[in-house]
Amino acid sequence: MTDETIGRPLYEDCAMLIREYGPQDHEIYFKDAENTILIPRGILRELAEDTPKEKLVGKVNNFNPQLWRDCSWGGIGRDHLMSALTTAYEEGERRQG
Numbered sequence: 001m002t003d004e005t006i007g008r009p010l011y012e013d014c015a016m017l018i019r020e021y022g023p024q025d026h027e028i029y030f031k032d033a034e035n036t037i038l039i040p041r042g043i044l045r046e047l048a049e050d051t052p053k054e055k056l057v058g059k060v061n062n063f064n065p066q067l068w069r070d071c072s073w074g075g076i077g078r079d080h081l082m083s084a085l086t087t088a089y090e091e092g093e094r095r096q097g
Helices: 041-050 053-063 065-073 078-096
Strands: 009-012 016-020 025-030 035-040
Touching: 009 078, 016 078, 025 041, 025 065, 035 041, 035 065, 041 053, 041 078, 053 065, 053 078
Parallel strands: none
Antiparallel strands: 009 016, 016 025, 025 035
16 A cells, blocks of 8 residues: 555445555445444454354444444445455455555
8 A cells, every 4th residue: 555545445336435544444434324434454354354244243343333333324234345345355455466
């Protein structure tokens, strides 16, 4: 990641945006809620790579219960969130080269 990539989207759709926030942090922005949640890179990796889909909601709630509440409020389901986290993590890794 370079200064030029900070703030550029790693994942974006009509409901949410995940972007690099700093060297080790990512920001998840929920468009309907106009709320942001910071997520450390290690947590993003753990959720995206090491968490089975059926355990995602529990892991997210352990990290930050507000994250799942915002997803639920915005109509973002477990599969959608898993896809977004995985895509964002993979794009971040690709950028780091």
